[in-house]
Amino acid sequence: MKRFTPGNEVRVDIPDKTDPDFETHHGRCGEVVEVLEDDASSETGDERDNVLYRVRFDDGGEMDFRWRDLRPR
Numbered sequence: 519m520k521r522f523t524p525g526n527e528v529r530v531d532i533p534d535k536t537d538p539d540f541e542t543h544h545g546r547c548g549e550v551v552e553v554l555e556d557d558a559s560s561e562t563g564d565e566r567d568n569v570l571y572r573v574r575f576d577d578g579g580e581m582d583f584r585w586r587d588l589r590p591r
Contacts, residue, residue: 522571526550527591530573530583537583547591548575554582 522528534584552572559567570582 521566521569521585522550522553524550524552524591528571528588529591530575530587531589532587541571543581543583543587544587546571546575550588551580560582 527547527549530546530548530574532540534540536563544555551574554570554572555560555568556570557568561567568583568584569585571590572580572582574580
């Protein structure tokens with residue numbers, strides 16, 4: 519199940535304040551530019567974790583996120 523597609527505008531909303539990416543990425547906005555897949559569900563047990571969303575931020579930087587860390591903008 520893919521939640522976002524390339525072109526979707528998103529906001530990073532990391533729910534865990536102890537996540538190492540919280541300080542640098544929480545609240546940033548950007549656009550999904552690529553949808554990637556891996557086998558993370560083999561570790562988490564959640565099929566949704568097999569999808570990574572590559573987000574290009576408004577400042578040009580990029581980062582990959584799982585479904586739980588993104589919200590529609």
